[in-house]
Amino acid sequence: MAFSIYDFTDLAQSIHNGLSSSLTPVWTTVIEWAIIGILYILFVALFGLFLVYAERKVCAAIQQRIGPNRVGPYGFIQTIADFIKLLMKEIINPKGVDHFLYNLAPYIVIATVFIIISMFPFAPGLQSFDFDIGVFFVTAVSSVGVIGILLAGWSSNNKYSLIGGIRSGAQIISYELSVGLSLITMIILSGTMQISGIVNGQADGWFLFKGHIPAFIAFVIFIIAGTAETNRGPFDLPEGESELTGGFHTEYSGIKFAFFFLAEYMNLFIVAAMVTIVFLGGWQPLHFGTGNGFNAAMDLLPPIIWFFLKVCTIILLIMWFKWTFPRLRVDQILTLEWKYLLPINLFNIILMSVVVLMGWHW
Amino acid sequence: MAEYREIIFNSDKIQTDDYFVNIGPQHPSTHGALRIVAKLEGEIVQSIDPVIGYIHSGIEKMCESLSYPQLIHLTDRMDYLSAHMNNEAVCLCIENALQVEVPERVKYIRTIMDELTRIASHQLWWCATGMDMGAMTTFFYGLRDREPILDIFEETCGARMTFNYNVPGGLMFDIHPNFQKRVKDFIRYFRKKLPEYDTLLSGNVIFKERTKGLGVLSKEEAIAWGVTGPSGRASGYSCDVRKLHPYSAYPYVKFEEKLATDGDTFWRYQLRIEEMWESMKIIEQLIDNIPEGDFAVKMKGVIKLPEGEFYQRVESARGEFGVFIVSDGKKNPYRLKFRSPGFSNLFVLNELVKGVKIADLVAIMATLDLVIPDIDR
Numbered sequence: 001m002a003f004s005i006y007d008f009t010d011l012a013q014s015i016h017n018g019l020s021s022s023l024t025p026v027w028t029t030v031i032e033w034a035i036i037g038i039l040y041i042l043f044v045a046l047f048g049l050f051l052v053y054a055e056r057k058v059c060a061a062i063q064q065r066i067g068p069n070r071v072g073p074y075g076f077i078q079t080i081a082d083f084i085k086l087l088m089k090e091i092i093n094p095k096g097v098d099h100f101l102y103n104l105a106p107y108i109v110i111a112t113v114f115i116i117i118s119m120f121p122f123a124p125g126l127q128s129f130d131f132d133i134g135v136f137f138v139t140a141v142s143s144v145g146v147i148g149i150l151l152a153g154w155s156s157n158n159k160y161s162l163i164g165g166i167r168s169g170a171q172i173i174s175y176e177l178s179v180g181l182s183l184i185t186m187i188i189l190s191g192t193m194q195i196s197g198i199v200n201g202q203a204d205g206w207f208l209f210k211g212h213i214p215a216f217i218a219f220v221i222f223i224i225a226g227t228a229e230t231n232r233g234p235f236d237l238p239e240g241e242s243e244l245t246g247g248f249h250t251e252y253s254g255i256k257f258a259f260f261f262l263a264e265y266m267n268l269f270i271v272a273a274m275v276t277i278v279f280l281g282g283w284q285p286l287h288f289g290t291g292n293g294f295n296a297a298m299d300l301l302p303p304i305i306w307f308f309l310k311v312c313t314i315i316l317l318i319m320w321f322k323w324t325f326p327r328l329r330v331d332q333i334l335t336l337e338w339k340y341l342l343p344i345n346l347f348n349i350i351l352m353s354v355v356v357l358m359g360w361h362w
Numbered sequence: 363m364a365e366y367r368e369i370i371f372n373s374d375k376i377q378t379d380d381y382f383v384n385i386g387p388q389h390p391s392t393h394g395a396l397r398i399v400a401k402l403e404g405e406i407v408q409s410i411d412p413v414i415g416y417i418h419s420g421i422e423k424m425c426e427s428l429s430y431p432q433l434i435h436l437t438d439r440m441d442y443l444s445a446h447m448n449n450e451a452v453c454l455c456i457e458n459a460l461q462v463e464v465p466e467r468v469k470y471i472r473t474i475m476d477e478l479t480r481i482a483s484h485q486l487w488w489c490a491t492g493m494d495m496g497a498m499t500t501f502f503y504g505l506r507d508r509e510p511i512l513d514i515f516e517e518t519c520g521a522r523m524t525f526n527y528n529v530p531g532g533l534m535f536d537i538h539p540n541f542q543k544r545v546k547d548f549i550r551y552f553r554k555k556l557p558e559y560d561t562l563l564s565g566n567v568i569f570k571e572r573t574k575g576l577g578v579l580s581k582e583e584a585i586a587w588g589v590t591g592p593s594g595r596a597s598g599y600s601c602d603v604r605k606l607h608p609y610s611a612y613p614y615v616k617f618e619e620k621l622a623t624d625g626d627t628f629w630r631y632q633l634r635i636e637e638m639w640e641s642m643k644i645i646e647q648l649i650d651n652i653p654e655g656d657f658a659v660k661m662k663g664v665i666k667l668p669e670g671e672f673y674q675r676v677e678s679a680r681g682e683f684g685v686f687i688v689s690d691g692k693k694n695p696y697r698l699k700f701r702s703p704g705f706s707n708l709f710v711l712n713e714l715v716k717g718v719k720i721a722d723l724v725a726i727m728a729t730l731d732l733v734i735p736d737i738d739r
Binding site: 059063064159160163244325327 | 381383405492495496497498499501502503506562563566568569571572719720721722
C-alpha cells in the first residue's frame with residue numbers, strides 16, 4: 001500500500017482496489033461511503049471544537065486576556081468539556097412552537113455544512129465529489145442553510161427569534177449575490193467551474209496574483225460577503241445579542257443549539273476554504289511560474305498543510321473582524337450590499353473579462 | 363397550538379394588534395432590571411414605554427428613619443458608579459445646613475475623588491456602550507484601565523465601589539501616604555491609554571455611521587425634560603453644576619465645560635470621552651497642592667439639622683444629582699428626596715427613538731448612560 005503525505009490518490013486507489021478485490025461493487029461503494037461519512041463527521045466535530053478553542057484564544061489575545069488555560073494543557077480540553085456539558089443539557093421545547101419545523105431546522109443547517117465540505121479538496125486525492133459545476137453546487141447548497149435559520153426563527157414562537165430569522169434571511173440572500181458574482185469573476189479567469197480544475201489551474205501561481213486588480217477586488221468582496229454569510233461580527237445581526245438576546249436560536253438548547261453553534265463555526269471554515277480554493281490555490285504551494293528553485297523549496301511542505309495554513313490564516317482574519325468592529329445596523333448592511341458591493345462586483349466582472357480577453361493575466 | 367392554527371387558517375380572525383417586544387427586565391443591554399416595552403413595526407420602533415421599579419428599594423423612605431450619618435451609607439447604593447458624588451451631596455447638604463466650614467484639605471481630596479469616580483464611571487460606560495454596539499473588545503480595554511482607579515479607592519477607603527468615605531464634616535480617614543504618587547502614576551498611564559479608545563471605537567467608520575445624526579435631542583427638549591450631564595451638554599444645554607454652582611475645590615481649578623450643539627448619539631458619546639480628559643486636568647491641578655490640615659472637623663455626637671428645607675446639588679457622572687432634605691429639627695429627616703439624573707434621562711428616551719431601528723434603540727439607550735438603581739432608588 002503506497003502512502004505519501006504529498007498525494008493521497010494512491011492511498012485512495014489502493015483502498016478501493018483492496019475492497020473491490022474481495023467484495024461486490026455494491027458493498028464496496030457502501031463501505032467506502034461509510035468510511036468517508038465517518039471521516040467527515042470526525043473532521044467536522046474535531047475541527048469545529050478546534051475552531052471554538054481557537055476563537056477563544058484569539059479573542060483573548062485581542063482583548064488582553066489569557067483565555068481558557070485550566071482544563072488540559074493550555075486549556076485545550078476546555079472546549080471538549082463545554083461540548084459534553086452542552087450535550088448533557090435538557091432539550092427544551094417551549095410552549096407554542098411548531099414542533100416539526102422547530103426540530104427540523106438545526107438538521108437542515110448542519111446537513112448543508114456536510115454537503116459543502118464534501119466538495120472540498122484538502123489535498124491531491126482527498127476529495128469526495130468533483131463534478132463539472134462544483135462551484136455552482138457549493139453556492140447553491142450554501143443558500144439552503146438559510147432556510148434552516150428562517151425556519152428556526154419562524155417556528156420558535158418568539159419575537160426575538162422571528163426578527164433574527166427575518167434579518168438573517170434578508171442578509172444572507174443579499175450577500176449570496178456578492179459571493180456568487182465574485183466567484184463568477186474568478187470562473188472567468190479559471191475557465192472552469194470544476195473545483196479540481198480551479199485548483200490545478202493555480203499550479204503556476206495563485207489566482208489572486210494571476211488575476212491582477214480584478215482578482216484582488218473580488219478577493220476583498222468575497223471576504224466581506226463571506227463574513228456576512230456566516231452571520232459573524234460585524235454582520236452578526238441575526239443573533240445580535242444586545243438587541244435580540246440570541247436571535248434565531250434564542251429558544252434552542254442542548255444538542256440542537258450545539259448544531260447551530262457547530263454549523264456557525266463550520267460555515268466559517270467553508271468560507272475560508274472557498275477563499276483558499278478560488279483565490280489562494282487550494283492545496284497548491286506558493287508557486288511563481290514553473291520549474292524554478294523557489295517552487296521546489298515550497299513543495300517540501302505537504303499540500304494538506306498548505307491548505308490548512310491558508311484556511312487558518314483566513315479564519316484568523318475573519319475572527320479579527322469580529323472582535324474589533326462594532327455591529328452594523330440592518331439597513332446599513334443592505335445598503336453596503338446593494339449600493340456598493342453589487343455595482344463594484346458587476347463592474348469587476350467586466351474588468352476581469354477585459355483582462356482575460358486581452359491576455360493581461362499570467 | 364390548536365388556537366394558533368385556527369387563527370392562521372381562518373383569515374377573519376387574524377389579529378391586527380400592535381406588535382410589542384419586551385426588552386427586559388432581564389436583557390443584556392438594559393444594564394439592569396429595566397423593562398422597555400417597545401411598539402414595533404417590523405424593525406422600526408414606533409414608541410417605547412419604560413417600566414421601572416423592578417429593584418425599587420424605598421431608599422428615600424428608609425432615610426426618614428435613619429440618622430444623618432447613617433443615611434449616607436444608603437446613597438452609594440443608588441448610583442453605584444458615582445457613589446462618591448452621592449455621598450458628597452448629602453454631606454454638603456448637612457454641612458451647609460449646619461453652616462460648618464470644612465477644611466481646605468477635605469475639599470481638595472473630595473474633588474480628586476470625585477473626578478476619579480467620574481473617570482471610572484465613564485470607563486465602565488464606554489465598556490458597556492461598545493458591547494451594546496457589538497464591539498466586545500471595548501469591555502476589556504475599559505475594565506483594564508478602571509482597575510488602577512479601583513485599586514486607589516481600595517487603598518484610600520477600603521472599598522472599591524461603595525466608599526462611604528465622606529462623613530458630615532469631612533472624611534472618614536485621611537488619605538493613604540501613597541495616594542498622591544499612585545494618582546499621578548494613573549494619570550500618566552491613562553493619558554497614554556485614552557487615545558486607544560478613539561482608535562478602537564470612535565475612529566471606526568461603522569461606529570460613526572451608526573451614531574451620527576441618530577437620536578437627536580434639541581436644546582429645548584433637553585431643558586424641558588431635565589436632561590443633564592453629558593447627555594444634556596451634547597445638546598448645548600450648559601448644565602454643569604461644577605461650573606454653575608461650584609462646590610468643594612471646583613472654584614480653584616480651571617477646566618472647560620465641554621458643550622456640543624448636535625445633540626446626537628455620537629456627541630453624547632464624544633463628550634464623555636472629552637470629560638475624561640477634563641477630569642484628568644482637574645486632578646493634575648489639585649494633586650500636588652493638597653493643603654496640610656485636618657481631614658475632618660469635629661461634629662456633635664448626634665447631628666440635628668435646624669428646622670427648614672435644604673437643597674444641595676452636585677455633578678455626578680450622569681448629570682445633576684440633588685438632595686432635598688426637609689427637617690423638623692429632629693435627628694432624622696422629616697422627608698428626603700433625591701433628584702437622580704438617570705430618572706430624567708430615561709424618560710426622554712421615548713422622544714429620541716421614534717422611527718429608529720431596534721438596534722438604534724439600544725445604541726441611544728447606551729449613550730444616555732442609565733444606571734438602574736439610580737432610577738428606581
